[in-house]
Amino acid sequence: MSIDFTKRTCYTADVEKMKAAHKLLVEVPFKPSLPERGYNNRSLHIDLTTMKVTEKQVTDQMKQIFIGGRGFGLWYLWNAIKPSTKWNDSENDIVISPGPVGGNTQYPGSGKSLVVTLSPLTGVPIDSNVGGYFGPLMKFCGFDAIEIQGKAKNDVIVLIDGQKGVIRIEEAPLESPDSHIAAELFTHEYANDHDDLRNVSVVSAGRGAEHALVGCLNFSWFDVRRGCTRLKQAGRGGIGSVFRDKKVKALVVHAPPVKGDMNHPVDIDRIAKVGVKLHREIHDNDDKQCHMRRQGTAHLVEIMDAYDLLPCNNFQFGKHPDVKNIESKVWDARFTQGIPDGCWYGCSMQCSKGADGHVVKSGPYKGDTVTVDGPEYETAAGCGSNCGIFDRDWLLEANFYCDTYGIDTISFGTLTAFVMECYQRGILNKERTGGLELSWGNAAAQLELLHRIARGEGFGLIAGQGIRRMKKIFSEKGWGDLAFLNDIGMEVKGLEYSQYMSKESLAQQGGYALANKGPQHDEAWLIFMDMVNNHIPTFEDKAEALHYFPLFRTWFGLNGLCKLPWNDVEPADNAMTSEPAKVPEHVQNYCEIFTAITGREIDKTELIRMSEGVYQFQRVFNLRMGYGKRADDVPPYRSVGPVTKEEYESRAERYDKQLKELIFVDPAGKSVDEKIAIHRKYREDRYQKLMDAVYKRRGWTREGIPTLETLKKFKVDFPEVVEVVKHHISKI
Amino acid sequence: MKFLKTDTSACSGARACEKACAMTFFKKEDSAYSCILHQKASGKSDLNVCNQCGACIEVCPVKALSRNKLGVVMVDKKTCIGCFMCVGFCPTVSMRRAPGSREPFKCVSCGACVKACPSKALSLSEKDHAGLPC
Numbered sequence: 081m082s083i084d085f086t087k088r089t090c091y092t093a094d095v096e097k098m099k100a101a102h103k104l105l106v107e108v109p110f111k112p113s114l115p116e117r118g119y120n121n122r123s124l125h126i127d128l129t130t131m132k133v134t135e136k137q138v139t140d141q142m143k144q145i146f147i148g149g150r151g152f153g154l155w156y157l158w159n160a161i162k163p164s165t166k167w168n169d170s171e172n173d174i175v176i177s178p179g180p181v182g183g184n185t186q187y188p189g190s191g192k193s194l195v196v197t198l199s200p201l202t203g204v205p206i207d208s209n210v211g212g213y214f215g216p217l218m219k220f221c222g223f224d225a226i227e228i229q230g231k232a233k234n235d236v237i238v239l240i241d242g243q244k245g246v247i248r249i250e251e252a253p254l255e256s257p258d259s260h261i262a263a264e265l266f267t268h269e270y271a272n273d274h275d276d277l278r279n280v281s282v283v284s285a286g287r288g289a290e291h292a293l294v295g296c297l298n299f300s301w302f303d304v305r306r307g308c309t310r311l312k313q314a315g316r317g318g319i320g321s322v323f324r325d326k327k328v329k330a331l332v333v334h335a336p337p338v339k340g341d342m343n344h345p346v347d348i349d350r351i352a353k354v355g356v357k358l359h360r361e362i363h364d365n366d367d368k369q370c371h372m373r374r375q376g377t378a379h380l381v382e383i384m385d386a387y388d389l390l391p392c393n394n395f396q397f398g399k400h401p402d403v404k405n406i407e408s409k410v411w412d413a414r415f416t417q418g419i420p421d422g423c424w425y426g427c428s429m430q431c432s433k434g435a436d437g438h439v440v441k442s443g444p445y446k447g448d449t450v451t452v453d454g455p456e457y458e459t460a461a462g463c464g465s466n467c468g469i470f471d472r473d474w475l476l477e478a479n480f481y482c483d484t485y486g487i488d489t490i491s492f493g494t495l496t497a498f499v500m501e502c503y504q505r506g507i508l509n510k511e512r513t514g515g516l517e518l519s520w521g522n523a524a525a526q527l528e529l530l531h532r533i534a535r536g537e538g539f540g541l542i543a544g545q546g547i548r549r550m551k552k553i554f555s556e557k558g559w560g561d562l563a564f565l566n567d568i569g570m571e572v573k574g575l576e577y578s579q580y581m582s583k584e585s586l587a588q589q590g591g592y593a594l595a596n597k598g599p600q601h602d603e604a605w606l607i608f609m610d611m612v613n614n615h616i617p618t619f620e621d622k623a624e625a626l627h628y629f630p631l632f633r634t635w636f637g638l639n640g641l642c643k644l645p646w647n648d649v650e651p652a653d654n655a656m657t658s659e660p661a662k663v664p665e666h667v668q669n670y671c672e673i674f675t676a677i678t679g680r681e682i683d684k685t686e687l688i689r690m691s692e693g694v695y696q697f698q699r700v701f702n703l704r705m706g707y708g709k710r711a712d713d714v715p716p717y718r719s720v721g722p723v724t725k726e727e728y729e730s731r732a733e734r735y736d737k738q739l740k741e742l743i744f745v746d747p748a749g750k751s752v753d754e755k756i757a758i759h760r761k762y763r764e765d766r767y768q769k770l771m772d773a774v775y776k777r778r779g780w781t782r783e784g785i786p787t788l789e790t791l792k793k794f795k796v797d798f799p800e801v802v803e804v805v806k807h808h809i810s811k812i
Numbered sequence: 813m814k815f816l817k818t819d820t821s822a823c824s825g826a827r828a829c830e831k832a833c834a835m836t837f838f839k840k841e842d843s844a845y846s847c848i849l850h851q852k853a854s855g856k857s858d859l860n861v862c863n864q865c866g867a868c869i870e871v872c873p874v875k876a877l878s879r880n881k882l883g884v885v886m887v888d889k890k891t892c893i894g895c896f897m898c899v900g901f902c903p904t905v906s907m908r909r910a911p912g913s914r915e916p917f918k919c920v921s922c923g924a925c926v927k928a929c930p931s932k933a934l935s936l937s938e939k940d941h942a943g944l945p946c
Binding site for chain 1 (some may be wrong): 875908
């Protein structure tokens with residue numbers, strides 16, 4: 081199939097008229113600067129209620145303890161809100177920070193922004209790691225972070241113009257909030273000319289984020305080959321909903337042209353050396369390993385299916401005969417190949433694949449030709465197999481609309497799968513869904529649900545609130561039994577699960593349910609180590625992995641880094657190392673680039689210690705907001721074992737064998753219900769034991785509360801932090 | 813397409829080419845600053861230098877690499893963002909980065925090394941570049 085990758089519907093015809101309709105509310109000059117050793121040592125605070133623009137100093141203590149990125153976000157959020165703050169209170173803060181390593185153009189995966197806010201889904205801080213140029217470009221204007229607090233009266237944009245040295249807040253009434261248009265328009269409005277388009281990046285959400293709590297943010301970059309803006313998502317936790325609640329239509333950054341040394345690193349040769357080494361490694365190995373350059377993360381679809389890990393029909397099953405319709409070779413053929421697809425300069429892994437020439441077949445943009453950013457694995461599995469949908473073009477449609485409406489594809493996929501199972505079991509019906517026949521595989525109905533979520537209409541308004549609230553609503557209306565809804569509703573802490581089956585990996589059950597922000601696999605993905613390779617057999621082994629990997633991965637978020645170049649390509653001799661799962665050579669690369677940029681010499685031990693302070697602080701933050709205890713770390717049983725007869729019977733041989741060999745119970749003569757109950761007791765007991773082991777390893781009490789010694793050890797024993805912990809420990 | 817043709821059988825290993833190149837572009841004699849590198853493999857001389865194949869052109873995320881009228885692949889330093897993906901992805905490992913440099917550098921078929929070579933192992937040659945990346 082040959083598709084003209086430059087052909088798409090034009091949305092910029094009225095760009096001048098739209099810009100002319102802007103009303104300037106505030107204009108504040110600032111002195112543009114470039115970072116020194118990765119830091120500008122200042123951040124920007126915008127209060128949309130008072131329309132005040134202020135600069136804050138980034139202190140040495142912040143840099144030592146919180147490092148940057150997610151660490152800065154958590155620290156600023158802590159100071160901005162109270163224990164009683166709700167997500168839609170004016171004081172809720174959206175913080176975006178790229179971290180000290182972010183913005184280097186030599187090492188793959190160095191352009192990430194970390195976004196932190198109080199989540200409408202969980203009531204605790206959410207952190208989301210996103211590509212696109214905004215964070216690095218903001219840094220090259222002169223700010224290590226931006227905070228957005230307060231609420232505007234009407235839709236506004238915030239402009240940081242590092243070429244002109246000015247911050248502006250403008251009312252922007254005419255532009256669509258939908259991201260595929262908003263990013264395109266604002267990029268053209270604020271670039272000086274065609275060559276300057278790539279120096280603009282836009283953060284936007286969409287109309288869906290105005291009505292749903294699963295709203296995401298889109299971060300743009302201008303793709304010089306395609307000649308259009310592309311989007312990456314800060315997907316998790318409803319940040320887009322907070323953004324639109326504050327009446328922000330867009331954040332726009334306009335930076336000076338990027339050069340390779342704008343972080344002013346201590347030793348650029350050292351960064352370039354490891355950067356070139358990794359480029360070469362990707363050049364040599366990607367075709368033999370993960371095919372990220374051609375397929376992005378969508379290469380995982382059939383691998384997960386092969387290991388019974390691909391969520392199908394709301395995580396009931398782990399494989400499906402129709403997987404061939406959404407497997408990697410389908411995407412290999414559908415993605416435009418041969419175009420550099422990095423979401424920041426210098427990322428030779430280039431997983432930001434684009435499906436050009438998609439003709440929209442439903443909703444407000446029906447008939448338009450658009451470039452779809454993705455689908456990535458999570459979207460293919462969440463909106464696809466998990467809903468029983470195995471249709472390439474409908475998946476592109478769902479992907480496109482989720483993004484442009486500002487809806488998280490992961491939460492949308494998981495909540496739709498939940499809704500479809502409720503429909504299957506009669507908890508929902510056509511009358512309750514407003515006429516939608518939400519049966520497995522009904523892609524048109526899935527899209528119509530998405531449009532209704534985006535419009536905040538009827539059942540769409542309910543679904544858009546996420547699984548936790550749906551469970552309560554369905555139960556209160558007498559539609560379903562709460563205990564069963566709790567079993568099949570795939571959420572912990574209020575956040576929907578990402579798309580991996582954890583039933584047969586106890587460590588991954590913990591990886592999901594013990595994650596600070598909720599069940600997102602970016603804290604830990606241990607399924608192969610645990611289930612496939614059996615490298616961490618004991619509770620202590622699993623606890624060790626659930627100490628190391630969440631902290632190692634936290635470090636990416638402190639520094640503006642992407643996880644993928646860490647282990648989605650490996651040195652050819654990685655398997656021969658003592659700890660292949662850690663990819664030791666790449667860990668050393670990270671120590672090198674951090675040291676080369678900041679001048680702060682670190683090794684692999686110090687790297688983990690840096691993360692641990694922030695991680696412990698985040699746990700206490702959860703406590704401060706009324707969560708963060710043992711009861712909040714318990715997964716739904718669907719993620720632990722078989723809830724229903726169909727699930728048991730689909731893997732009867734495996735489960736019966738486990739009864740005999742692990743639980744020492746003879747399955748003969750027992751009913752399926754009896755066998756399910758025995759499994760459940762065994763599996764839930766194991767999970768409790770895992771929690772005990774992990775809490776101990778992390779330096780927490782049996783209730784999951786960090787001890788005062790732990791806080792002191794990692795230098796986060798600030799008086800207000802100690803106060804929170806003391807309060808909880810004294811209760812015990 | 814104008815490119816530097818090498819005859820390794822004639823190379824005496826004097827490395828005059830490296831010095832001439834480094835001197836021309838960086839005013840240095842160090843081979844770390846040379847587009848052409850003399851290497852020894854299994855006792856034989858090898859000369860590594862860009863063959864103007866143009867594979868790097870499509871790797872560049874900002875279109876900073878292009879062919880000039882003579883078909884020589886050039887780096888536009890003003891546009892380049894210094895990612896060095898072209899260095900890592902060069903099929904012949906002939907795109908280079910000099911110490912302290914923000915941008916990569918490569919052979920531009922200037923001929924300085926041709927003049928400097930004492931054993932006539934180098935010459936500038938022409939080849940049709942129709943169909944190659946532009």
